[in-house]
Structures are given as structure tokens and as C-alpha cells.
Amino acid sequence: MVAVTLWGSLRRFTGGEGQVEVEARNFKELLDRLAETYPGLKPQIDRGVSLALDGRIYREAWFTEIGPDSEVVLMPYMTGG
Amino acid sequence: MALDSSSKRVFKVVGTRPPRPDGVDKVTGRALYGADVSAPGMLVGRILRSPHAHARIRAIDTTAAEALPGVKAVVTARDFARLEGDKIIDMGEDRTSLRDVRDNCLARDKALYDGHAVAAVAALTPEIARAALKLIAVDYEILPHVIDVDAAMRPDAPVVLAGRAHENVPGGMSPNVTNHSEFGHGDLEAGFAQADRIVERSFTTAATHQGYIEPHACLASVTGDGRADLWCCTQGQYNVRDICADLMGMQASQLRVTASEIGGGFGGKTVVFIEPVALLLARKSGRPVKIVMSREEVFRATGPTVSASIDVRIGMARDGRITAGEAVLRYSGGAFPCETVDMGAQAAFACYDLRAVRTLGWNVLTNRPKEAAYRAPGAPQAIYAVESVVDELCQGFGLDPLEVRLKNAARKGTKSSYGPTFEAIGLEATLEAAKAHPHYSAPLGPGQGRGLSAGFWFNFGGNTSVSLSVNTDGTVGITEGNPDIGGSRASISLMAAEELGIPYERVRTAIADTSSLGHNDVTDGSRVTFAVGLATIKAARDAKQKMCARAARIWGIDEEAVLWEDGAAKPSGPNAGDFPPMTLAEIAAVSFKTGGPIAGHNEAHADGAGVSFGVHICDVEVDRETGATKVLRYTVIQDAGKAVHPDYVEGQMQGGAVQGIGWALNEEYIYGEDGRLQNAGFLDYRVPVASDLPNIDTVILEIPNPGHPYGVRGVGETPIVPPLAALSNAVSRAIGQRMTRLPMSPPRVLEAINAGR
Amino acid sequence: MKTIQVATTINGDSAEFVCGHDETLLDALRNRLGLTGAKEGCGTGDCGACSVRLDDRLVCSCLVLAAEAEGARIDTIEGLAQGETLHPLQQSFIDLAALQCGICTPGILVAAKALLDRNPEPTDTEIRYWLAGNLCRCTGYDKIVRAVQDAAAKMRSA
Numbered sequence: 002m003v004a005v006t007l008w009g010s011l012r013r014f015t016g017g018e019g020q021v022e023v024e025a026r027n028f029k030e031l032l033d034r035l036a037e038t039y040p041g042l043k044p045q046i047d048r049g050v051s052l053a054l055d056g057r058i059y060r061e062a063w064f065t066e067i068g069p070d071s072e073v074v075l076m077p078y079m080t081g082g
Numbered sequence: 083m084a085l086d087s088s089s090k091r092v093f094k095v096v097g098t099r100p101p102r103p104d105g106v107d108k109v110t111g112r113a114l115y116g117a118d119v120s121a122p123g124m125l126v127g128r129i130l131r132s133p134h135a136h137a138r139i140r141a142i143d144t145t146a147a148e149a150l151p152g153v154k155a156v157v158t159a160r161d162f163a164r165l166e167g168d169k170i171i172d173m174g175e176d177r178t179s180l181r182d183v184r185d186n187c188l189a190r191d192k193a194l195y196d197g198h199a200v201a202a203v204a205a206l207t208p209e210i211a212r213a214a215l216k217l218i219a220v221d222y223e224i225l226p227h228v229i230d231v232d233a234a235m236r237p238d239a240p241v242v243l244a245g246r247a248h249e250n251v252p253g254g255m256s257p258n259v260t261n262h263s264e265f266g267h268g269d270l271e272a273g274f275a276q277a278d279r280i281v282e283r284s285f286t287t288a289a290t291h292q293g294y295i296e297p298h299a300c301l302a303s304v305t306g307d308g309r310a311d312l313w314c315c316t317q318g319q320y321n322v323r324d325i326c327a328d329l330m331g332m333q334a335s336q337l338r339v340t341a342s343e344i345g346g347g348f349g350g351k352t353v354v355f356i357e358p359v360a361l362l363l364a365r366k367s368g369r370p371v372k373i374v375m376s377r378e379e380v381f382r383a384t385g386p387t388v389s390a391s392i393d394v395r396i397g398m399a400r401d402g403r404i405t406a407g408e409a410v411l412r413y414s415g416g417a418f419p420c421e422t423v424d425m426g427a428q429a430a431f432a433c434y435d436l437r438a439v440r441t442l443g444w445n446v447l448t449n450r451p452k453e454a455a456y457r458a459p460g461a462p463q464a465i466y467a468v469e470s471v472v473d474e475l476c477q478g479f480g481l482d483p484l485e486v487r488l489k490n491a492a493r494k495g496t497k498s499s500y501g502p503t504f505e506a507i508g509l510e511a512t513l514e515a516a517k518a519h520p521h522y523s524a525p526l527g528p529g530q531g532r533g534l535s536a537g538f539w540f541n542f543g544g545n546t547s548v549s550l551s552v553n554t555d556g557t558v559g560i561t562e563g564n565p566d567i568g569g570s571r572a573s574i575s576l577m578a579a580e581e582l583g584i585p586y587e588r589v590r591t592a593i594a595d596t597s598s599l600g601h602n603d604v605t606d607g608s609r610v611t612f613a614v615g616l617a618t619i620k621a622a623r624d625a626k627q628k629m630c631a632r633a634a635r636i637w638g639i640d641e642e643a644v645l646w647e648d649g650a651a652k653p654s655g656p657n658a659g660d661f662p663p664m665t666l667a668e669i670a671a672v673s674f675k676t677g678g679p680i681a682g683h684n685e686a687h688a689d690g691a692g693v694s695f696g697v698h699i700c701d702v703e704v705d706r707e708t709g710a711t712k713v714l715r716y717t718v719i720q721d722a723g724k725a726v727h728p729d730y731v732e733g734q735m736q737g738g739a740v741q742g743i744g745w746a747l748n749e750e751y752i753y754g755e756d757g758r759l760q761n762a763g764f765l766d767y768r769v770p771v772a773s774d775l776p777n778i779d780t781v782i783l784e785i786p787n788p789g790h791p792y793g794v795r796g797v798g799e800t801p802i803v804p805p806l807a808a809l810s811n812a813v814s815r816a817i818g819q820r821m822t823r824l825p826m827s828p829p830r831v832l833e834a835i836n837a838g839r
Numbered sequence: 840m841k842t843i844q845v846a847t848t849i850n851g852d853s854a855e856f857v858c859g860h861d862e863t864l865l866d867a868l869r870n871r872l873g874l875t876g877a878k879e880g881c882g883t884g885d886c887g888a889c890s891v892r893l894d895d896r897l898v899c900s901c902l903v904l905a906a907e908a909e910g911a912r913i914d915t916i917e918g919l920a921q922g923e924t925l926h927p928l929q930q931s932f933i934d935l936a937a938l939q940c941g942i943c944t945p946g947i948l949v950a951a952k953a954l955l956d957r958n959p960e961p962t963d964t965e966i967r968y969w970l971a972g973n974l975c976r977c978t979g980y981d982k983i984v985r986a987v988q989d990a991a992a993k994m995r996s997a
């Protein structure tokens with residue numbers, strides 16, 4: 002199980018939980034499980050999200066592996082200028 | 083081949099300051115920018131713009147314009163291809179709906195801001211085109227408009243666009259509110275309970291423009307068999323191609339987009355405005371069409387930043403420890419939805435190690451042009467507000483603002499205000515360097531004030547393709563796909579030379595059109611030196627591997643027994659064989675006989691760009707009679723990870739700082755009661771000029787980014803973040819009144835001085 | 840539309856062109872003579888990107904009518920280098936990284952040349968005030984001022 006930290010405004014879609022656990026070995030599985038388990042998160046996931054793995058931010062990298070003790074934080078899709 | 087570790091590496095070429103490859107072209111006037119090319123039979127394209135801030139378009143009658151001799155085509159939004167469904171596209175600044183891009187290029191049902199394009203003509207001459215625009219009859223039904231972000235949030239505000247709110251917006255709000263986000267952790271109330279002092283303030287910042295000196299320009303041609311060519315000044319030719327192809331109903335492969343030299347962008351040229359319109363006109367007229375925006379059009383219709391209204395509340399213990407921080411950000415990104423506030427809400431407290439922190443963000447629609455990215459989009463406003471309140475707390479306790487920041491600085495292992503735990507970061511070192519800098523301890527004169535601010539930006543990598551060819555004469559050509567805004571061709575050549583072990587002078591880097599190289603994300607997010615550099619290093623390693631293989635065959639030994647060192651293939655040890663090293667030039671010279679041309683390439687999505695921090699120190703003197711602020715001294719300290727070409731790193735730091743100074747002191751979009759922009763020109767929208775400024779001192783720190791083989795971090799965006807608060811803190815201290823509105827134009831400063839009398 | 844015939848000298852060469860009666864010198868240079876080194880940043884005299892010299896006077900060519908060039912001598916960025924040899928200002932701008940995007944550079948070089956012609960040893964402040972009509976959005980001006988000083992020093996010792 003991977004513990005995923007969500008940002009505050011997503012808690013509405015997880016019954017108030019700021020951290021949820023899903024079974025996933027990589028980002029793709031993680032996003033799929035999140036969208037299945039918490040359908041309210043799907044629109045945001047479809048719009049785009051980033052994931053921080055042990056402090057490093059990834060924009061779209063489905064096959065990035067997640068270790069069992071990794072710190073995983075969901076973030077909005079990162080943008081710049 | 084494994085990536086070397088960055089920290090111990092001794093560089094030979096990277097870190098030097100050779101002349102840039104495009105230098106001579108640019109100092110002789112030879113370099114070709116967006117407006118500098120022409121085509122035989124070319125027509126002039128001109129755009130008709132709404133004079134109203136908000137109006138329904140009942141009808142557009144173009145018959146009279148079409149009948150004017152010399153007019154070859156007139157187009158409106160109806161000429162765009164029908165879009166099946168919508169699509170989210172990455173425009174650098176945020177992910178924007180393709181429909182919104184289309185409707186911004188040519189208004190469909192409503193004109194949403196003063197300057198919104200409604201129709202366009204192509205004609206033989208500029209005079210005819212201008213006359214034709216006057217003959218287009220647009221039947222407008224004028225609607226009530228809203229310009230101010232706070233006003234637009236009220237339930238009874240005029241509705242800019244309905245039905246565009248994301249699911250994250252709670253019910254019952256104005257339809258203008260389209261996005262909401264919340265970040266943070268910890269128990270806020272407990273944190274505030276531990277504070278010895280709590281300061282709560284509200285701030286506003288005006289929308290500002292990127293102010294690139296080159297207006298948008300493009301030249302489009304479409305042939306009868308459905309192929310098209312587009313030349314334009316853009317930060318990302320691939321994005322331009324994808325968007326234009328979709329809007330035109332074309333295949334991406336049939337549209338070739340070539341990026342001209344670009345006369346500044348800063349985020350503002352990640353977006354399309356005129357390109358699809360020029361293509362429509364070219365298709366309809368059957369002739370090449372050139373559109374060049376006027377400066378007025380640039381101001382009225384291209385990307386300013388968000389305008390913002392912000393509340394900040396911070397609690398501090400007597401010893402300077404911040405016990406809790408909270409911010410509410412209300413951003414308006416103009417007439418179409420955007421999510422820039424998410425970035426601001428994440429960045430607001432990123433410089434601090436806090437146990438209790440919360441930021442709330444709201445995006446609100448107003449009748450202003452759609453926001454476009456501008457260096458670290460969303461961060462300067464939020465950090466300005468936070469750094470102002472921190473400064474006020476320091477003043478209240480009589481504490482040194484630098485010591486307070488050091489005490490609370492985010493460091494490796496800190497749980498950041500936006501969630502993840504920081505890897506190695508350079509904030510503490512940057513603050514220490516600021517403390518040690520003579521500027522920080524220099525005495526101040528009467529009427530002067532010193533301001534300090536830290537700043538932060540994320541930086542990104544992204545999709546990148548690079549191809550590297552080894553020529554038979556021992557030189558190397560690199561093809562990359564990111565327009566060079568600030569010397570990146572030099573930096574890319576430096577990294578290739580470093581990796582291959584050859585002199586910089588033997589490498590030439592060129593920028594590809596969309597048909598010559600695979601996809602590259604736009605030049606944004608400070609990504610180029612990081613991500614293109616990474617791909618270049620990998621492409622060079624690919625080529626080195628091939629050259630080692632060639633040498634191995636020539637020597638008749640195993641590939642594994644050959645290594646690359648100092649620009650040559652060498653047997654890896656005495657057991658491998660006793661052969662003199664073969665240089666790159668020697669291997670290249672015989673390449674046609676040893677298996678054919680040698681090239682390396684890399685296509686990847688780069689992540690791990692590494693966040694970057696900066697600290698700015700600023701001294702000002704305020705004229706108490708006029709309210710005018712003079713910047714006396716300015717120092718920028720920033721962590722660059724590794725400065726590949728230090729001149730251009732300094733250039734980014736200085737240029738960004740001065741843009742921030744302009745934002746803080748003078749620049750703003752000013753609207754009249756009628757919702758029209760009142761200062762659409764450089765005379766009234768005043769960007770800093772040379773005589774306004776002192777030298778901008780720079781200190782580059784190099785705390786290697788663990789995510790890059792040379793330790794490179796993006797540097798281009800962070801420098802615009804700290805100036806807003808650095809200036810505001812300096813002015814506030816100079817006049818003894820806390821400033822809470824940007825820009826601090828002389829009348830506002832005078833008002834504050836008088837309020838304090 | 841009626842056109843006007845103009846005979847002039849550009850960068851030392853005699854040149855003739857026709858122009859509209861309300862056409863700017865900038866447009867004539869760029870569109871009729873193919874000299875696109877002068878840039879249009881604003882068209883209203885506020886940015887200096889279009890700077891050229893008209894009989895030694897530094898002007899914004901967007902504010903000058905093309906017809907005014909009749910009988911005059913015009914010097915543009917294209918004439919600053921002597922063949923292959925760059926003017927010291929051009930060389931110093933490259934050496935000291937005084938340009939990023941480079942769109943302001945032609946105008947700034949023309950203006951800086953005009954300054955050094957009349958004042959070979961300017962102070963930083965004099966340079967900053969002289970160039971106050973030339974906007975640069977990329978560099979923050981720091982390296983531009985240094986490059987002008989560097990070129991001035993080299994020209995004095997040449």
C-alpha cells in the first residue's frame with residue numbers, strides 16, 4: 002500500500018481524508034486506483050496532476066516506480082513561464 | 083553509462099564565459115525576428131478588436147470589407163474548424179482548453195475584454211487593411227462588465243462566463259469563481275495560540291505585462307494541397323503547431339512551424355494569438371499573410387499577469403519563530419479560466435519551515451485579457467504578501483529580518499508548505515551569503531530604507547528531443563527544439579563540449595523547426611538549461627558510446643575495453659591493448675569507412691528540475707515631497723545549482739530583478755470606468771529605463787541539483803519573485819508606513835506618507 | 840496612392856526608394872530597403888528599438904517620415920561594422936553578454952555610438968541617462984552599461 006498525501010481542497014472527495022492508501026507500484030496505477038476509489042478526484046486527475054516522490058516533482062511519468070516507503074504527494078499540474 | 087555524480091565533478095568548459103553563437107548576428111542587425119521576414123505575394127493581416135469590455139456579438143457583417151478593392155480575405159470565428167469535443171493543452175502557464183484558445187484568438191459569442199479580437203482581414207497594403215477593418219460592422223449588445231477581482235467574486239457581479247467552475251469550487255459562489263485550492267498542514271489555531279504577536283494584512287497587486295520589446299509577429303502560408311508553413315516568434319513552435327493544426331482541422335505533420343529569433347517572451351509567448359488567424363487568412367486568400375501586432379495590441383490583447391487581492395495572517399513568537407501562517411489568494415486570470423492561483427498558493431510559504439500553514443486560492447473571471455505566464459507565474463504576488471508580513475513582524479519585535487528568515491528557513495528534510503519533503507535545497511546558504519554580503523551591513527542614510535525578501539520557484543523539466551551529429555571534420559552539430567531567449571544555445575554547446583571533451587568552438591547548436599526534430603515542450607518553467615541540457619548530455623553520451631565502438635573495431639578489441647576520456651577513445655587499461663588514443667576528430671574522419679555517419683540522440687521527459695531559492699537586498703530613498711522612490715543599491719543572491727554560462731545566469735538574475743522592480747514601483751494595467759485599458763503603450767505603462775536603476779549586483783551560489791548530472795537548476799524565474807517584497811519592505815521602512823498595494827507609484831507612496839503625518 | 844521618390848545615402852551608399860507620403864522611415868528601411876536591423880517595438884517613440892542616425896542626429900525612425908530622408912545621410916546598425924570587423928561596441932556587447940534576446944541591441948548600439956562620438960569618456964550615469972530612451976526588458980541594463988564602458992575604454996586606447 003502506498004500512502005498518498007492530497008492537497009486540502011481534494012479532501013472533499015475523500016470523505017475528509019488528507020491522506021489515503023492505495024495499492025500501486027507506479028504513478029499510473031496510483032492515479033487509476035485513486036480515480037476508481039474516489040470518483041470525485043477524477044476531474045482533477047483528468048485535468049492533470051503532478052506527483053512528488055520523495056521530494057522530487059514529476060509532471061507526467063506514468064511508469065515511475067513507487068517504493069513501499071516512498072513519500073508520495075499529489076500536486077496540481079505544475080506550470081511555469 | 084551511468085550518470086556521473088555532480089558534486090565532485092571538475093568542469094573544463096561548463097562554467098566558462100565564451101561568446102554566444104548568435105552574438106554577431108544580433109549585434110549586426112542580421113538576426114531575423116518575427117517581423118523580419120517576407121514572402122513573395124505576401125498580404126498584410128490586421129485584426130479588428132472589441133472596443134467594449136463585455137458585449138454580446140449579435141452579428142458581424144463583413145460584406146463591405148470584402149468588397150473593398152485590395153481586400154483578399156476576411157475571417158471571423160466561424161472560419162475555424164468545428165471542434166469535436168474539447169481538449170486540454172499545455173500552454174506553459176497552465177492547461178488551457180483548446181476552445182478557450184480559439185475563442186481568445188477570435189471572439190465567438192461575446193467579446194470578453196477591451197481589445198478582444200473579433201475579425202481579421204488580409205489585404206494588399208496596410209492602408210487597405212486598415213480601411214477594411216472600418217468597414218466591418220459588428221452588432222454589439224453591450225453588457226455590464228467587471229474588472230476588479232474582489233468585485234467579480236460578489237454574488238451579484240456581472241457574469242463573464244457561466245458554467246466554467248471546476249468541481250472544487252463550493253456551491254453558491256459567483257459563476258466567475260472557477261477554481262479553488264487549499265494547501266497546508268498542521269493545527270493553525272494551536273500555532274496562532276503560541277504566537278506572541280499576530281499580524282494580519284490585506285494586499286493587492288496590479289496586473290503587469292511581460293513587456294517583451296518584440297510584438298507578436300508571424301507569417302503564414304497555406305498551399306492548395308493542405309500543407310502550411312508558419313514562421314513566428316514563440317517560446318514553443320511545437321505547441322503552436324499542435325494548437326494551430328487542431329484549430330485549422332489539419333494534420334500536425336502538414337503544418338511546419340519555424341520559430342524566429344525571439345525578442346523576449348518571459349512566459350508571454352507560450353500562447354497563440356495571431357498565428358491561427360494568419361493561417362485562416364492565408365488559407366482563405368491563397369496567399370502568404372503576415373500579421374504584426376502593434377504595441378497597443380500587445381498591451382490590450384496579450385498576456386498580462388493575474389491581478390491579485392491577498393490576505394495574510396502570520397503568528398510569531400518573541401524569539402522570531404513563526405508559529406503559524408495563513409494566506410488567502412484571490413487571483414484573476416482575466417476572461418478565461420486559469421489555475422495560476424494553485425501555483426501561488428503552493429509557493430506562498432515555501433521558504434519557511436512551518437508546523438502550521440494553510441493557503442487558500444481562488445481564481446476569478448474578470449473582463450480582462452486572458453492571463454499569460456510571466457516568470458514564476460503566481461508566485462511573486464503570494465510571496466510579496468507573505469514576505470511583507472514577516473518583515474512587519476520583525477520590525478515589531480526589533481528582530482533582524484535575515485536572522486528571522488534563517489531561523490525559519492526551509493531546509494533539506496523540511497515538510498514544505500505544499501506537501502513534499504525538500505531534497506537538498508539552497509535557501510539557508512543563500513541567506514548566509516546575503517548576511518555575509520557587504521551590502522547587508524552597509525550604513526543607510528536618512529530617508530533611506532533597506533528591504534529584504536526571499537523567493538522561491540519550482541522549475542520544471544518536460545518533454546525534450548535533442549539530436550547531435552558528429553561531422554567528419556571533428557566538429558559537432560546539435561539540433562534542439564527550444565527557442566533561445568537568453569543565450570541557451572551557448573549553454574547547450576557548453577554542455578555538449580564538456581561531455582565530449584572538445585572545445586566549445588567546435589560545437590554549433592541550432593534550433594529546429596517542427597518538421598526536423600521530435601517534440602519539445604515550450605521554453606518555460608526555467609526548463610531549457612536543465613532539460614535540454616540533460617538531453618544534450620545524454621545525446622553526447624550516446625555518440626560517445628558509438629565512437630568507442632568504432633575505435634574498438636578499428637583496434638580489434640572488445641567495446642567494453644574502450645573508454646572515453648579527454649575527447650578521445652582509449653583502451654580502458656593495459657590488458658585492453660596498447661593503442662594510442664583516437665580523438666573525436668580522428669574517429670569522425672574515418673566514420674564513413676567504419677560504419678557510416680555518427681550521431682547521438684535523446685528523447686525523454688525530464689523530471690527533477692530542482693526548486694530554486696533567491697534572496698534580494700534592496701536600498702531605496704523616498705522623496706517625501708513627490709513620493710518617488712529611487713533604488714540606490716540592489717543585490718541578488720541565488721542558487722543556480724551549477725552556472726553553465728555564468729554571464730547568462732547573471733543576466734537572468736538581473737533582468738528578472740529589474741522586471742520585479744518595475745512591478746513593485748510603476749507597472750500596472752489601469753482601467754477606466756468603461757472597462758477600457760487606459761495605458762496601452764510604453765509611455766503610460768512605464769517599464770524601468772536605464773536611468774531609473776543602479777547596477778544590479780549578483781552572487782551565484784552553486785548547490786548542485788541532485789536531479790541533474792552537472793547539478794544544474796533552472797534559474798530564469800525565481801529572480802522576479804523577491805523584488806516585490808524587497809522593494810515594499812524597503813519603502814515601508816524608509817517612510818515608516820507599511821505599504822500594501824503594488825505598484826508603489828509616487829501618488830500612492832505620498833498618500834501613505836500623508837496618512838502617517 | 841501617390842508615392843514619393845527619395846534619394847538618400849544609407850551607411851555610405853547612395854540609395855533611392857519610393858515611399859508613401861505618410862510612411863515612416865522605419866517602414867521604408869525595413870519594408871522597401873530590406874534593412875530589418877532597426878526594429879519596431881512600439882511605433883510611438885517610446886522604446887528606441889528603431890534608433891538610427893539621420894545626418895548625425897540620433898532619431899527614432901518610427902517618428903521620422905521616410906520623405907524626410909531626401910538628401911540626408913542615414914546610418915543604421917547594418918553599417919556599424921567595417922566588413923568583417925566588428926565595431927568595439929559590438930564586440931564588447933558580445934564579450935560582456937550585454938544582450939539576451941537581442942531585439943533592443945541594434946537600437947542600443949546605434950544610440951551608444953552616438954554617445955561615444957560626442958563623449959568618449961562618459962560616466963555610468965551619463966550612459967544611463969543617454970540610453971534612457973532605449974528599453975531593454977531582458978538585461979536590467981547592468982551589462983549594457985558595462986559593455987559601453989568597456990568599448991569606450993578600448994576606443995580611447997586605440
Ligand code: FES
Nearest residue numbers: 880882884887901
Ligand atoms: S519603435 Fe520607434 S521608438 Fe519604439
Ligand code: FES
Nearest residue numbers: 939940975976977
Ligand atoms: S536583450 Fe532583450 S530587450 Fe534587450
